[in-house]
Amino acid sequence: MSVLSVEKLAVSYGAIPAVEDISLVVPEGGLVTVIGPNGAGKSTLLNAIMGVLPSRGAIRFLDRDLGGMPVEARVHLGIALVPEKRELFATLSVADNLLLGGFRFGRRHAGDELDRVYGLFPRLRERHRQPAGTLSGGERQMLAMGRALMGKPRLLMLDEPSLGLAPLIVRDIFRIIADLRATGVAILLVEQNARAALRVADRGYVLETGRVTLEGEAKTLAADPRIVEMYLGVASG
Amino acid sequence: MDSTIAAILVQDGIVNGAIYALLALSLVLVFAVTRVVFVPQGEFVAYGALTYAALDTGTLPGSLWLLAGLGAAAFLAGLAQRRPIFGLALSSLVLPAAIIATSWLLVPSKPGILANALLSLAIVTPIAPYIYRIGFQPLAEASVLVLLIAAVAVHLALMGLGLVFFGPEGSRASAFSAASVSVGDFSLSGQALWILGLTGALMIGLYGFFGFTLLGRALRATAVNRLGARLVGIGTAQSGSIAFTLAGAIGALSGILVVPLTTVYYDSGFVIGLKGFTAAIIAGMASYPGAVLAAVLVGVLESFSSFWASAFKEVIVFTAIIPVLLWRSLRHAAIEDDDE
Ligand SMILES: Nc1ncnc2c1ncn2[C@@H]1O[C@H](COP(=O)(O)OP(=O)(O)O)[C@@H](O)[C@H]1O
């Protein structure tokens, strides 16, 4: 059974279509990436799956049709999105942001989960009293991921987690993504950093101007001449 | 003016200011969480006051039937929004029925101040989440201006309903306690002590709720980042409903506290609410401690101006808002210039 299956998804902003006819599958425990240039419709796709944007077509989560379901109901089913803009609670402390990540369980599970997230991101433990708005870019990304993990999602969607981060931190983030998939959560990773994304993923989709133009095993895609030329640069090996 | 008169005026001002502070707090809360400027706040003060005054004389208050009617309307609105029917029926049909039954059994025996106050709270408070569900939840994504227009409409409707269910004559209740405390020449009435004590306790309670409970944090989170809140599973409708419930309870409690001090009519709430609103505006609709401080200032300003120029007392209080708004807009413009 697949965790997520999307069929013929289409989203438009007013009359202008942003993504059209997208079908994709995320298998249980799988790590699937969607790569593509700026403006291809990657964020639009994730926002539609989360219910932030209305869409046409079918979205199924664990064989359940999500049609028309509001965002918070999808969260309660076990879907989490780390959005491109992070959307943290800037004036609340790091610890409060994390606690709220577990809102769907009420108070009961917070202790264990909090320890697990602090284990993944020791920086957050050091800064747990600080308001989220005062964190650096990398720490914000860690907090956004940590907050999503506090809800123990079955499907974790990450929208460009490496955006605007220094190379060393990007390496950390991708290492953590690889660690996370080992815990069994299914991951849908959207990236412009195609090289790093294809290295950790099992499968990949290439999105260009709102349509899927290529899909396949991550290894195959990474070796595909079109991808090498467009996204990985000539010098890559 | 000698120092005794000044002391009395300050005391009056602080007692009234405490009430305005409660109202200002709930206005800031509702605005932060839902972006609704809660114009009908004053109606909850009037409903609370008139309900308590009726119970005080051992009669069933008209607000009971209002509660039942608005509950039924909220039930229908909830059906249209496809909410789960069981919870819906419980919160909007069974709850009013239970409150009406309790009142009917209890009221003729005049159960005392505490029971009357609790009963008044129970009767008036649920009206707030009902009107949220009927009037504001369908508009959750609308602009602040549209929400403001809806709030004015709800205010006018509730005031009209107040006239229908309570009648045009005013009411006053007996004081919670006839005792008074005196220190030297200075004496403080029992009612004033009740007001200050309960206001203080409520503020501490709110501080604890927002600082230390998951639900309180969820409301703050909604105020800071609506999308972020939805992404962790906090429903906009849920937090809106909680914010309205708190505002309804605070309004009703304020009414219960004032009605032993002054005669309240079905339309008296508006001006009281407007003073809380003045304080909330001075605090920029954003800061809780700022709103409390501003409310006490408004109260003191009011009591001094009623001594010196009582005909102009409302004019003076509401005019005080103008320099503050000017100062705010100038400062705001300066900040925007800095950004460019
Ligand atoms: N709120 C919006 N209103 C109108 N058009 C939008 C909006 N958000 C995105 N778009 C357009 O939709 C397309 C896809 O955008 P997006 O999903 O953000 O791409 P990506 O995440 O791949 O960079 C772009 O052409 C963008 O200009």
Ligand SMILES: [Mg+2]
């Ligand atoms: Mg994007």
